[in-house]
Every structure is written in structure tokens, then in C-alpha cells.
Amino acid sequence: KTLSVISNEMKDLARRARDRKLKPEEYQGGTTAVSNLGMFGIKDFAAVINPPHATILAVGAGEERAVVKGGEIRIATVMSVTLSTDHRAVDGALGAELLGAFKRIIENPMTMLV
Structure with a gap:
């Protein structure tokens, strides 16, 4: 992945984490x-x-x-x-x-x- 793609994905994950909208499969099993x-x-x-x-x-x-x-x-x-x-x-x-x-x-x- 390019740095910009990773950056955009991280911003999206952070926003949804703050809003308590992450699905368990998005933060488990790493x-x-x-x-x-x-x-x-x-x-x-x-x-x-x-x-x-x-x-x-x-x-x-x-x-x-x-x-x-x-x-x-x-x-x-x-x-x-x-x-x-x-x-x-x-x-x-x-x-x-x-x-x-x-x-x-x-x-x-x-x-x-x-």
C-alpha cells in the first residue's frame, strides 16, 4: 500500500473508533x-x-x-x-x-x- 492509502485508512479507522463504530473484526486478531x-x-x-x-x-x-x-x-x-x-x-x-x-x-x- 502507498503511504497515502495507509494514511486514509488510518484516519477512517480512527474516526470510526472515536464514534464507536468499528466492527470487532477490524480490531481483533492482529x-x-x-x-x-x-x-x-x-x-x-x-x-x-x-x-x-x-x-x-x-x-x-x-x-x-x-x-x-x-x-x-x-x-x-x-x-x-x-x-x-x-x-x-x-x-x-x-x-x-x-x-x-x-x-x-x-x-x-x-x-x-x-
């Missing part, structure tokens, strides 16, 4: 979830997996931090994410690959358009 406490200023946390999900991504707040780039100290906006996995369903190495892919995309969002 394999993963995202928990975002960053919007409340929470820096990092570990989210609890909700069965039947196999993973959940915990997204923390973006904040300015000192980082070293090219041997120099610079200010960058840094966000912490944590992936909880049910190791009966997802091997930890695969979870690490998922986080690596997420990192590459979030640091270079234009790659989502290609």
Missing part, C-alpha cells in the same frame, strides 16, 4: 501492536503483549539529547523504542531485524516513498 506513551512525555517503557499478538512496539517521546557524530558532540532529537516479543512465536533475532528496519526507516522517512 499479530502486533504499537503502544505510544511518547505523546505523554514518557521517555521509554516496556509494553505488555496482548494475546493473540506476538509483538508490541513501545514508542517513547522524542527529545533533544547530546550525541556524538563524526567525533563531534551535537544535539539531535532521539526517540526510544522497545520491542516486546513472545519468543514462542517470534525469535529474538527476528525481532532485532525488525527494529533495525524500523530504525532505518524512521531515520530516513523518504525511503517509505520509494
Whole structure:
């Protein structure tokens, strides 16, 4: 799906969720979830997996931090994410690959358009 299609579908789902018009099959039976406490200023946390999900991504707040780039100290906006996995369903190495892919995309969002 293109980014615009995903965006439109998410807006529709969010609107219908607020209006309490979602059907159970539209929010049940997933394999993963995202928990975002960053919007409340929470820096990092570990989210609890909700069965039947196999993973959940915990997204923390973006904040300015000192980082070293090219041997120099610079200010960058840094966000912490944590992936909880049910190791009966997802091997930890695969979870690490998922986080690596997420990192590459979030640091270079234009790659989502290609």
C-alpha cells in the first residue's frame, strides 16, 4: 500500500473508533501492536503483549539529547523504542531485524516513498 492509502485508512479507522463504530473484526486478531506513551512525555517503557499478538512496539517521546557524530558532540532529537516479543512465536533475532528496519526507516522517512 502507498503511504497515502495507509494514511486514509488510518484516519477512517480512527474516526470510526472515536464514534464507536468499528466492527470487532477490524480490531481483533492482529499479530502486533504499537503502544505510544511518547505523546505523554514518557521517555521509554516496556509494553505488555496482548494475546493473540506476538509483538508490541513501545514508542517513547522524542527529545533533544547530546550525541556524538563524526567525533563531534551535537544535539539531535532521539526517540526510544522497545520491542516486546513472545519468543514462542517470534525469535529474538527476528525481532532485532525488525527494529533495525524500523530504525532505518524512521531515520530516513523518504525511503517509505520509494
